[in-house]
Amino acid sequence: MDLHLRGKRVLITGASKGIGAAAAEAFAEEGAHLLLAARNGEQLEALADRLRSAHQIDAATSIVDLRNAEDLARLAREAADMDVLVNNAGDIPGGSIDKIDEAIWRHAWELKVFGYINLTRQIYAQMKARGGGVIVNDIGAAGEKFDANYICGSAGNAALMAFTRALGGKSLADNVRVVGINPGPVGTDRHVTLLKTRAKHQFGDENRYKEFQKSLPLSRPAHPREIGDLMAFLASDRAGYTSGVIYTVDGGISAGWG
Secondary structure: OOOOOOOEEEEEEOOOOOHHHHHHHHHHHHEEEEEEEEEOOHHHHHHEEEEEEOOOOOEEEEEEOOHHHHHHHHHHHHHHOOOEEEEEOOOOOOOOOOOOHHHHHHHHHHOOHHHHHHHHHHHHHHHHHHEEEEEEEEEEHHOOOOOOHHHHHHHHHHHHHHHHHHOOOOOOHEEEEEEEEEEEOOOHHHHHHHHHHHHHHHHOOOOHHHHOOOOOOHHOEHHHHHHHHHHHHOOHHHHOOOOOOOOEEEEHHOOOOO
């Protein structure tokens, strides 16, 4: 299926690894030109070089910390002609209410919650002025299946779900679509590291981490590319009447698996 993304300009935050890098792959394969943003410049450049070579597309990079207002404003200026924004940067830690103090909570939300909102505010205005665009928010299934041991993330994701629906519910008046994706477990490096830590604590052997995946649908987490491919589809005109909604990709966990 041709997604008609060839030549489109796409900004992806948190693009150096995981879901962000998988999204970059998906858009590059469709012929889109990329602006990849993250804090790790070395990983960004390696990814951009590989995508340029493999797909003959333009791939620029921007080293930014979206917690920093100056960095965020600079990125928005660099992204003045973007057709698509993929909000993906975030590293909200796990922990119960007694483990996450105010400083940790604010630090996490500055990137995953306010980073999304503040960048969207600027990019949305630019898209509206240029005549249209698409914003895809990578949120997380903890925003709908609440977890007391991931309380900071559950609350932040729920806020971003409301933000996406509220903005996307009216945004077609500006010819801008706003959609969200709620991934469940995804086999990123971060996911594996967390499971290895848990396995070392519980079993004394981090190599037994895959035992925790046996209870998942298909006995595995989602592949990052499964999320990236959905991002590309939702950003395309094949999904041109879709706005203000959240797609959950968790193998059925939130619908009652297990």
